[in-house]
Structures are given as structure tokens and as C-alpha cells.
Amino acid sequence: MSTIHILGIDLGKHCFHAVGNNHTGKDVIRRKFSRSQLLRFLSVLEPTIIAFEAGGGAHWLARKCEAYGHRVRLIPPQYVKPYIKGNKNDFIDAAAIAEAASRPSMRFVSAKSEEAQVIAAIHRVRDGYIKERTACMSRIGAILLEFGLSFPKGHVKMKALFQWLAEQDIKLPQSLMAELLSIHEHYKYLNEQVSTQDRKLKAITENNENAELLKSIPGIGDLTATLCVANISSPSNFGGGREMAAWLGLVPRQYSTGGKSKLLGMSKRGNKHLRALFIHGARSVLSRIETTGKVFGDWLVNLRATKPFNVVVVALANKLARIAWAVLYHRQAFRAV
Numbered sequence: 001m002s003t004i005h006i007l008g009i010d011l012g013k014h015c016f017h018a019v020g021n022n023h024t025g026k027d028v029i030r031r032k033f034s035r036s037q038l039l040r041f042l043s044v045l046e047p048t049i050i051a052f053e054a055g056g057g058a059h060w061l062a063r064k065c066e067a068y069g070h071r072v073r074l075i076p077p078q079y080v081k082p083y084i085k086g087n088k089n090d091f092i093d094a095a096a097i098a099e100a101a102s103r104p105s106m107r108f109v110s111a112k113s114e115e116a117q118v119i120a121a122i123h124r125v126r127d128g129y130i131k132e133r134t135a136c137m138s139r140i141g142a143i144l145l146e147f148g149l150s151f152p153k154g155h156v157k158m159k160a161l162f163q164w165l166a167e168q169d170i171k172l173p174q175s176l177m178a179e180l181l182s183i184h185e186h187y188k189y190l191n192e193q194v195s196t197q198d199r200k201l202k203a204i205t206e207n208n209e210n211a212e213l214l215k216s217i218p219g220i221g222d223l224t225a226t227l228c229v230a231n232i233s234s235p236s237n238f239g240g241g242r243e244m245a246a247w248l249g250l251v252p253r254q255y256s257t258g259g260k261s262k263l264l265g266m267s268k269r270g271n272k273h274l275r276a277l278f279i280h281g282a283r284s285v286l287s288r289i290e291t292t293g294k295v296f297g298d299w300l301v302n303l304r305a306t307k308p309f310n311v312v313v314v315a316l317a318n319k320l321a322r323i324a325w326a327v328l329y330h331r332q333a334f335r336a337v
Contacts, residue, residue: 003022003023003028003046003048004020004021004022004028004029004045004046004048005020005021005022005023005048005049005102006020006021006048006049006050006051006098006101006102007019007020007021007029007045007048007049007050007051007098008020008021008051008052008094008095008096008097008098008099008100008101009038009050009051009052009061009094009097010052010053010090010091010093010094010097011052011053011055011056011057011058011061012090014034014035015032015033015034015090016032016033016034016035016038017031017032017033017090017091017093017094018030018031018032018033018038018041018094019091019094019095019097019098020098021098021099021102025099025102027095030091030094032090039064042064042065042068042070043068045068045070047068047069047070047071048070048071049070049071049072049073049101050065050070050071050072050073051072051073051074051075051097051098051100051101052074052075052097053074053075053076053077053080053097054074054075054076054077054109055077058074058111059074059111059112059117060117062074062111063111063113063114066111072111073101073106073108074108074109074110074111075097075100075101075106075107075108075109076107076109079100079106079107080093080096080097080100081096082100083096083097083099083100084096110233110234110237111233112230112231112233113233116229116230116231116233117230119201119204119226119227119229119230120227120230120231122197122200122201122204122226123197123201123223123226123227123230123273125197126194126197126198126201127273129190129193129194129197130194132190133187133190133191133194136183136186136187136190137158137187139183140158140161140180140183140184140187141153143176143179143180143183144180147170147172147176148170149165149168149170151164152164155191158184158187159188161180161184162180162181162184165177165180198222201222201223201226202222204222204226204229205222205225205226208226208229209331210225210228210229210328210331211225211226211228211229212225213327213328213331213332213333213334214228214229214324214327214328216327216333216334216335217320217323217324217327217334218281218285218292218293218295218296218320218334219278219281219282219284219285219292219316219320220281220320220324221281223277224274224277224278224280224281227271227273227274227277228274228324228328231271231274232244232328235325235328235329236329238325240322240325241321241322241323241324241325241326242322244321244322244324244325245318245321245322245325246269247269247270248269248270248271248274248275248278248321249268249269249270249272249275250275250278250279250314250317250318250321251318275317278317278320278321278324279313279314279317281317281320282313282314282316282317282320283313285300285316285320286300286304286309286312286313286316289301289304296316296319300312300316303315303316
């Protein structure tokens, strides 16, 4: 077999399609593997460049490849699409991945550590509980509306559901009250599960130096700090805070042609959940602009006086992301100048 310079792998649940190119870009291998077969093949393959898309299971496989001595190149799926030739199939996808990985200007994703993936999993489970809890609250409200009761929004009222029902003039059937009791018990269970996940994230923050440093930034708490640790493998992956803010989608979209630049709304690229947390952090700072917001000086006060609220929120979220990069890169807590 000729020497493989880059091996492109199209990942799947059970089947993995691999295309290997030599230094001239010519195919020297084209094979389909099961998961166990792929691991055996990689374990005996001479150290080379292994490329695949940064999708499900990619970070686990990246750690395996690095343990075998290979160099891993994880590529965002949207950057592979332009290299797909002809009709789509798994071998064509693998060939496109290998070609994309050979481009000198290609952008790659760093492999996550096992700890980072665990933190991300805790966040994902927490998000699932919150969505289920919201659906549970909506279900209770919809049932009551069918019986002529408009239930107020919010967790305070939901926790006191039966006290609120007792204050109403409408008498509900006992069988319906039994249904509401069952749903409300599920709501309380979900509340407990969300609290449990919050405690896990707080414990991680207390034992992680980077997370503790990030919490020194106004507007950043346990959620944002731990998700930053989970998703930002190394601050050196970015050329600066500006690049990190762009990666999070906290910059304007650009449409420029004929020498004319046009800036549009927020690009909303990158990690949606992390971007949302930075925006929530900015909102919390703006809600206490006289106290917490004082560290940003006249810049924030003047911006709030001259720009719409949502524009100020995104601008402050952008600044928080840049500060977060600086804190991680220099490994120093935030200090107001």
C-alpha cells in the first residue's frame, strides 16, 4: 500500500467510510469499516493525518486517534460541503473531507477532553429538564383554560398551584384535580432535577481554575463559566478576543460587494447555547447598570443612552466574550481598570 498522507473518514453510527490520499492527492485506499474494524486499522496504521467532521462521536474518535499517534483534523461540516463532487454518498463525503483537510487555509476544531464532554453532557441534560418543565407548565395552563381558568405565568404561581385553585370561584371535578396533582408532582420532580444539575455545575466551577477565573467577570456565573470550559479547548485557538466573539456569532453579518461594505444583524454563528448565556449575562449587567455595570465606565452609560436596548445587550455580550478570552489566555482574574 502506498503511504497515506491524509485519511478522510465519514463518520456513522455503525459504518465508517474511509478514503486515503497520498501526497499528490491521489486515492490509495477506499474502504468501509465497522467501529471495531476501524479502531484495529487505525492502531496499526503508520502515524498520519486523520480528518473527519466535528459531529457526533468525533471527539471520542479524535482522542483514540491521538492515542495511536495520529494527527487529527476536525472540520466543521459546513466547510466540507463545497468539496463534495457529484452525487452524495459516503465515499464521496470521505473524499471531500480528505480534500478539505489538505487546504492550507482550512479552519479546524480542537478535540475536546473527556472532562469537557462530561460538562457539556451535564448542560445538555439540564436543558432537557428545563424544556420538559416548560412543556409541563404549558400543559397545566392549557388544561385549566379548558375549564375557564386563566392561570398566571411564572414558577411562583406554579409552585402554589393548588392554593391558587382554592382561591377561585370555579369548582373543578375531582378526577381533574387528580390529573393536575399528577402533572404538578412531575413539575416538582423536574424542578429538583434542574437544581441537581445546577449543584453539579457549581461543584465543577469550584474545582476548575479556569471556571473560577471566568466567574470574576461581571455577568458570568456557573453556567456560562462551565460551558466556556466545555466548549473552548484552548484560548490559543483564537487570534484574540475579537475572533472568539466572532466565533460565538456576536458580531454583525457582512454583505460586501463592489467595494461597498454593508453590516447586517447579528451573525448568530457558533455555539447557540453559549452565545445565549453571554447575552443573558449582558442583560443581568444592564439590569444593575449603577452597580455591576460601573466597571465598564462611561462606555456602557453612553451606549445605553444613545442605542436601543437590544443593540447595547449584544455589544456588551461581545465585550464580555472578549474579556473571557483575555482571562483564559492570560490566566488572570478580571480586574476593573
